[in-house]
Amino acid sequence: MSIQSIRLFGDPVLRTPAAPVVDFDKELRKLVKDLTDTMMDAPGAGLAAPQIGVGLRVFTYYVDDQLGHLINPDLDLSADLDEEGEEGCLSFPGLSFPTPRAIRAVAKGFNMHGEPVVLEGTDLMARCFQHETDHLDGILFIDRMDSKQRKLAMKAIREAEWSGLSAPTVKFSPHATGGRAL
Numbered sequence: 149m150s151i152q153s154i155r156l157f158g159d160p161v162l163r164t165p166a167a168p169v170v171d172f173d174k175e176l177r178k179l180v181k182d183l184t185d186t187m188m189d190a191p192g193a194g195l196a197a198p199q200i201g202v203g204l205r206v207f208t209y210y211v212d213d214q215l216g217h218l219i220n221p222d223l224d225l226s227a228d229l230d231e232e233g234e235e236g237c238l239s240f241p242g243l244s245f246p247t248p249r250a251i252r253a254v255a256k257g258f259n260m261h262g263e264p265v266v267l268e269g270t271d272l273m274a275r276c277f278q279h280e281t282d283h284l285d286g287i288l289f290i291d292r293m294d295s296k297q298r299k300l301a302m303k304a305i306r307e308a309e310w311s312g313l314s315a316p317t318v319k320f321s322p323h324a325t326g327g328r329a330l
């Protein structure tokens with residue numbers, strides 16, 4: 149098991165677009181395992197690499213007893229929307245809000261061995277693919293809400309006990325300056 153800590157809203161990594169995976173190597177397989185273990189431990193229905201601080205286009209999902217992962221995803225979405233479905237996010241613990249999403253999604257990408265994969269999802273699975281792919285673009289579910297719903301969500305977020313916990317911290321390297329002050 150290699151459970152990682154999940155980054156909370158406010159952490160800049162969640163607003164940073166992730167880079168495409170180029171090397172389908174051992175390190176990538178470890179990332180998929182870390183994401184899977186962390187998602188299952190949370191527990192969650194999906195987890196994207198930026199949520200554990202890794203800027204690569206990888207996510208895992210666990211929906212309707214189906215466990216999997218997708219790398220470098222590309223989505224085709226249905227025009228029909230589910231306007232009212234509740235959605236949560238592991239980076240916003242304990243909160244969920246109605247978030248409009250396409251009802252069906254076809255997700256093309258690769259598995260960790262570099263083989264092409266096509267996944268089709270409806271309802272919660274489609275919602276998961278959209279939510280996780282958004283994470284890879286630095287987009288969060290609050291961005292998908294209409295302005296009225298977003299205001300309600302932001303109020304709940306400000307009042308949440310974890311709010312502000314991920315205010316930027318300044319890290320010092322003990323080696324960078326050879327011990328001398330700048």
Ligand SMILES: [Zn+2]
Pocket residue numbers: 236237238239279283
């Ligand atoms: Zn999320």
